[in-house]
Amino acid sequence: MSTQPPFQSPVGTHDVYGPEAALWEGLIAHFAQAAYRYGFSMVHTPIFEDVGVFNRGIGEHSDVAKKEMYVFEDRGGRVYALRPEGTASIVRAFVEHQPTTPFKAWYVTPAFRYERPQAGRYRQHHQVGVEVLGTDDPAVDVEVISLAWRFYQSLGLTNIRLLINSMGHDACRSVFVGALRDVLSEHKDSLCEEHQKTFSDNPLRVLDCKKDACIAVTDAGPTLPDFLCDDCRGHFAKVTSGLESIGIAYTLTPRLVRGFDYYTRTTFEFVADALGSAQNAIGGGGRYDKLAEQLGGAPTSGIGFGSGIERLLLARRAEGVDAPLINRVPDIFVVDTTGDDVATPLVDHLRSAGYATLRAFDGRSMKSQMKVADRSGARVALLIGPQEQAAGEITLRDLRSGDFEQAQRRVASNDIVAALQELLGK
RNA sequence: GUGGGUGUAGCUCAGCUGGUUAGAGCGCCAGGUUGUGGUCCUGGAGGCCGCGGGUUCGAAACCCGUCACUCACCCCA
Numbered sequence: 199m200s201t202q203p204p205f206q207s208p209v210g211t212h213d214v215y216g217p218e219a220a221l222w223e224g225l226i227a228h229f230a231q232a233a234y235r236y237g238f239s240m241v242h243t244p245i246f247e248d249v250g251v252f253n254r255g256i257g258e259h260s261d262v263a264k265k266e267m268y269v270f271e272d273r274g275g276r277v278y279a280l281r282p283e284g285t286a287s288i289v290r291a292f293v294e295h296q297p298t299t300p301f302k303a304w305y306v307t308p309a310f311r312y313e314r315p316q317a318g319r320y321r322q323h324h325q326v327g328v329e330v331l332g333t334d335d336p337a338v339d340v341e342v343i344s345l346a347w348r349f350y351q352s353l354g355l356t357n358i359r360l361l362i363n364s365m366g367h368d369a370c371r372s373v374f375v376g377a378l379r380d381v382l383s384e385h386k387d388s389l390c391e392e393h394q395k396t397f398s399d400n401p402l403r404v405l406d407c408k409k410d411a412c413i414a415v416t417d418a419g420p421t422l423p424d425f426l427c428d429d430c431r432g433h434f435a436k437v438t439s440g441l442e443s444i445g446i447a448y449t450l451t452p453r454l455v456r457g458f459d460y461y462t463r464t465t466f467e468f469v470a471d472a473l474g475s476a477q478n479a480i481g482g483g484g485r486y487d488k489l490a491e492q493l494g495g496a497p498t499s500g501i502g503f504g505s506g507i508e509r510l511l512l513a514r515r516a517e518g519v520d521a522p523l524i525n526r527v528p529d530i531f532v533v534d535t536t537g538d539d540v541a542t543p544l545v546d547h548l549r550s551a552g553y554a555t556l557r558a559f560d561g562r563s564m565k566s567q568m569k570v571a572d573r574s575g576a577r578v579a580l581l582i583g584p585q586e587q588a589a590g591e592i593t594l595r596d597l598r599s600g601d602f603e604q605a606q607r608r609v610a611s612n613d614i615v616a617a618l619q620e621l622l623g624k
Numbered sequence: 625g626u627g628g629g630u631g632u633a634g635c636u637c638a639g640c641u642g643g644u645u646a647g648a649g650c651g652c653c654a655g656g657u658u659g660u661g662g663u664c665c666u667g668g669a670g671g672c673c674g675c676g677g678g679u680u681c682g683a684a685a686c687c688c689g690u691c692a693c694u695c696a697c698c699c700c701a
Contacts, residue, residue, distance in 0.1 A: 201671090201672085201673095201674055201675075202631095202674050202675075202691070202692060206692070206693095209692085209693095260699095261698080261699050261700075262699085262700080265625080265699095266699085266700090283700095283701085309701075311699090311700075311701090313625095313698085313699075313700085314625080314626090314696095314697095314698095315693095315694085316694080316695060316696065316697095317694085317695070317696090318700095318701080319699085319700070319701080320701090323700095323701055324701085325701060392698080406699085408698090408699095456700090457699070457700060475696095476696085476697085476698095476699085476700090477699095477700075477701080479700065479701060480701070481701070482700085482701075504701070505701070506700090506701030507701085508701075509701055510701090533659095533660075533661095535659065535660095563654090563658095563659090563660095564659050564660050565655095565659085565660060565661080566653085566654085567660085567661090568659095568660045568661040569660095569661055569662095570661085571660090571661060572661035572662065573661085573662095579660080579661080581659080581660070583659055583660095584659085585659075593659095593660090595660075595661090597661070597662090602661090602662085606660085
């Protein structure tokens with residue numbers, strides 16, 4: 199760009215077009231297919247909500263709520279926030295409408311977080327995800343995790359690890375948090391600079407800290423699994439054995455607490471080692487058995503996960519997977535040099551017959567139109583010039599035939615669909 | 625929020641320690657004796673060198689500011 203245009207996409211946002219957009223389309227189609235197989239229905243909720251929906255859900259002490267939310271006031275004085283993640287809105291909708299359970303929703307949505315962009319991290323990124331409300335059966339945990347896992351497989355990803363942990367429910371977790379807080383308080387001066395100030399607000403965050411100082415303290419401190427009550431321990435055991443029964447490998451990760459406060463019991467994260475960087479988490483989720491209550495509903499168990507579209511595609515690239523995710527190659531390209539625009543009714547007819555059909559515009563030369571036809575990737579070209587027009591015929595040329603000279607023949611206009619069916623097999 | 629790097633045609637980039645009509649490859653358009661694509665050849669369009677100011681006889685090149693992009697820290701998708 200020699201000079202910056204007057205308007206550019208906002209900092210940390212991107213336009214998606216061209217081949218990249220085809221990957222998005224394919225990725226979403228694969229996710230929709232997986233969701234369908236598991237019995238999920240698509241749900242649409244607003245991309246902005248009362249700021250309380252997110253504050254109560256993800257926790258006021260989380261980084262996201264503290265400094266990353268896009269909060270704004272509308273003309274009526276209501277305070278809203280652009281959604282920073284997908285779960286809270288779905289649960290709010292569930293509480294509001296009280297649908298029959300289990301409520302199984304899948305979605306694709308932008309998510310907004312105000313932070314400095316870098317590789318794999320944007321102010322607007324996009325997620326696909328699912329949520330299940332109304333049951334705490336560990337078999338559902340297994341289903342949600344396996345849906346993610348099979349989805350990643352369908353994208354061609356192979357170098358993915360599943361990290362999993364249980365954070366327990368209210369009672370056993372609070373005992374753990376208390377024990378953790380005691381230890382942190384005791385070794386307060388050994389913590390990293392930031393957590394010396396904040397450890398008391400949310401001790402669990404310290405488990406996530408990557409500073410050696412904090413790691414040294416928490417390594418010697420209590421670990422979550424030791425504090426699980428019998429119920430939570432049993433629940434988690436069923437989740438892991440369920441995963442084993444369907445051949446999904448996992449890594450027990452006692453430190454895994456994730457960024458949102460609403461998680462209870464099962465939490466998990468998928469990392470793509472090919473990404474190598476700090477931004478190697480391609481998806482994550484967990485159970486949130488208290489969230490519906492926190493948003494004003496009846497106590498209702500829930501679990502879900504979200505996965506970042508941009509990062510999934512980065513991971514695919516990093517693994518060297520370059521197969522297209524969806525076929526968007528046209529069947530037919532119509533070349534019309536009659537000057538009478540016979541192409542318009544012809545392409546309409548072909549499209550109605552079910553063929554993906556392109557054409558050229560602006561009355562360009564045959565050579566020029568053939569170039570465009572070739573680049574479009576179309577399987578066949580239909581040529582109509584004055585000769586064909588006069589004879590009531592169409593020249594059908596197989597653009598993907600190895601033999602340049604023998605690849606074409608004349609067909610009566612009325613027989614064109616039959617000829618195409620024979621050649622294309624559809 | 626903090627720090628580093630970069631900003632020259634649609635894309636990827638050259639432009640030596642400042643010297644005066646700014647280049648290449650790819651892409652795009654048009655031709656190669658007039659109805660045809662992949663290769664090849666020829667020609668063409670397209671850049672106030674991110675923006676503003678300064679130093680200088682002279683700046684795309686040096687200095688300052690500003691905007692943007694990018695990478696890293698924090699944290700996450």
